Amino acid sequence: METGRTRAAIVARGVAVASVEGLEGLTIGRLAADLGMSKSGLLGHFGSKEALQLEVVDAAAAIFTREVADRATGTAPGLPRLRALCAAWVSYLEREVFPGGCFFIAAAAEFDDRAGPVRDAVAGLTALWERDLRIHVRLAVAAGDLPAGTDPDQVVFELGGVLMALNYGLRLRRDPGAPARARRALDQLIGTGPTVAARAGRAAPAARPPAA
Amino acid sequence: METGRTRAAIVARGVAVASVEGLEGLTIGRLAADLGMSKSGLLGHFGSKEALQLEVVDAAAAIFTREVADRATGTAPGLPRLRALCAAWVSYLEREVFPGGCFFIAAAAEFDDRAGPVRDAVAGLTALWERDLRIHVRLAVAAGDLPAGTDPDQVVFELGGVLMALNYGLRLRRDPGAPARARRALDQLIGTGPTVAARAGRAAPAARPPAA
DNA sequence: CCTACCGATCGGTAGG
DNA sequence: CCTACCGATCGGTAGG
Numbered sequence: 001m002e003t004g005r006t007r008a009a010i011v012a013r014g015v016a017v018a019s020v021e022g023l024e025g026l027t028i029g030r031l032a033a034d035l036g037m038s039k040s041g042l043l044g045h046f047g048s049k050e051a052l053q054l055e056v057v058d059a060a061a062a063i064f065t066r067e068v069a070d071r072a073t074g075t076a077p078g079l080p081r082l083r084a085l086c087a088a089w090v091s092y093l094e095r096e097v098f099p100g101g102c103f104f105i106a107a108a109a110e111f112d113d114r115a116g117p118v119r120d121a122v123a124g125l126t127a128l129w130e131r132d133l134r135i136h137v138r139l140a141v142a143a144g145d146l147p148a149g150t151d152p153d154q155v156v157f158e159l160g161g162v163l164m165a166l167n168y169g170l171r172l173r174r175d176p177g178a179p180a181r182a183r184r185a186l187d188q189l190i191g192t193g194p195t196v197a198a199r200a201g202r203a204a205p206a207a208r209p210p211a212a
Numbered sequence: 213m214e215t216g217r218t219r220a221a222i223v224a225r226g227v228a229v230a231s232v233e234g235l236e237g238l239t240i241g242r243l244a245a246d247l248g249m250s251k252s253g254l255l256g257h258f259g260s261k262e263a264l265q266l267e268v269v270d271a272a273a274a275i276f277t278r279e280v281a282d283r284a285t286g287t288a289p290g291l292p293r294l295r296a297l298c299a300a301w302v303s304y305l306e307r308e309v310f311p312g313g314c315f316f317i318a319a320a321a322e323f324d325d326r327a328g329p330v331r332d333a334v335a336g337l338t339a340l341w342e343r344d345l346r347i348h349v350r351l352a353v354a355a356g357d358l359p360a361g362t363d364p365d366q367v368v369f370e371l372g373g374v375l376m377a378l379n380y381g382l383r384l385r386r387d388p389g390a391p392a393r394a395r396r397a398l399d400q401l402i403g404t405g406p407t408v409a410a411r412a413g414r415a416a417p418a419a420r421p422p423a424a
Numbered sequence: 425c426c427t428a429c430c431g432a433t434c435g436g437t438a439g440g
Numbered sequence: 441c442c443t444a445c446c447g448a449t450c451g452g453t454a455g456g
Contacts, residue, residue, distance in 0.1 A: 110234065160380065161375075161397065168372065171325060181369045184366060185373065
């Protein structure tokens with residue numbers, strides 16, 4: 001891994017451009033013009049557009065980790081961590097950490113029907129994030145903070161849906177009320193009520209079995 | 213509106229290509245080659261790429277209406293219609309009506325940070341669909357089939373999230389279990405239980421007020 | 425509907 | 441890091 005300043009500047013600019021225009025819309029000529037350098041000078045750092053895209057995806061993952069995952073490390077594993085992760089996730093979209101909204105929601109939509117290393121990288125990173133969430137759902141169930149019988153994959157599926165709806169509400173709908181809706185929906189899924197007993201006593205969304 | 217067969221064939225092919233490669237990835241040369249005609253012959257039908265994109269978006273909307281909205285018209289307005297619309301929505305993704313998943317989820321993600329007529333068309337059509345859903349949520353509340361105090365916009369927000377999670381689960385995750393998860397999540401939001409009384413008696417997700 | 429063409433830009437290479 | 445260049449493709453036009 002090189003640590004050159006120029007290289008880092010290229011990748012940083014690439015992340016910003018890709019979050020708005022897409023990873024395919026990130027062209028070498030445009031990026032070179034943005035940074036005041038020649039196309040070949042820029043390409044020399046990476047070798048190919050695909051290699052650049054992969055570095056941009058990795059850099060976006062590092063930003064996501066710093067701006068979302070790392071903000072929750074102070075909380076206890078299980079339900080507190082899960083809530084903190086989701087709160088940080090909403091905040092990350094509210095703060096517009098990437099100028100084009102969630103980098104990975106955009107990249108997932110762009111590459112979900114393609115094949116190749118970029119798709120694999122996006123799928124792998126999102127899978128890691130979902131795994132992290134799932135772990136804390138499991139811990140929450142084990143601790144009795146989520147109802148016994150809760151399906152962790154179902155919770156992660158629904159949490160992802162809420163965040164995609166938030167990204168959509170902010171970017172396409174430009175609805176400033178979207179974060180409040182997302183928080184309200186998250187509250188339904190992983191609660192914010194203070195007592196475990198209160199949650200256990202009511203019909204538990206995540207635990208309810210499929211309708212046959 | 214022309215009704216030419218060639219023109220219709222171009223648009224139909226354009227819808228399929230755009231659902232996979234994106235509306236920007238739909239190029240005139242590629243489309244012309246697919247259909248065995250010249251670029252200028254193809255472009256003559258529309259005048260510009262943007263005009264073609266707009267026709268493709270409209271054609272996709274017609275397909276969505278036929279494959280989703282129209283399949284629910286036999287049900288009573290209100291909760292039955294809402295449930296039928298959502299069931300048809302899930303089915304439409306399961307059946308892969310578009311080869312690249314939901315045309316409008318993909319188009320929304322692609323154009324949410326751009327300006328211009330294509331973005332406006334996508335935003336307008338999705339707003340119409342959400343309005344349709346909201347109407348039936350309101351009717352359901354008025355009929356007592358959803359709890360009094362239910363926020364229709366909140367329900368529509370969450371329904372959209374479930375469908376985006378389904379599209380993501382099918383396309384990026386390639387998870388055949390995703391439709392079952394979506395149905396289970398929808399069941400939480402708009403129920404499938406047979407009796408209104410049973411729903412009214414339990415904690416109602418859609419009606420719960422924000423956590424201050 | 426076609427051929428022929430336009431300038432611009434694409435990703436990438438040669439050679440320094 | 442650069443200039444200079446490659447063939448391919450982009451959206452679009454002229455003229456028929």
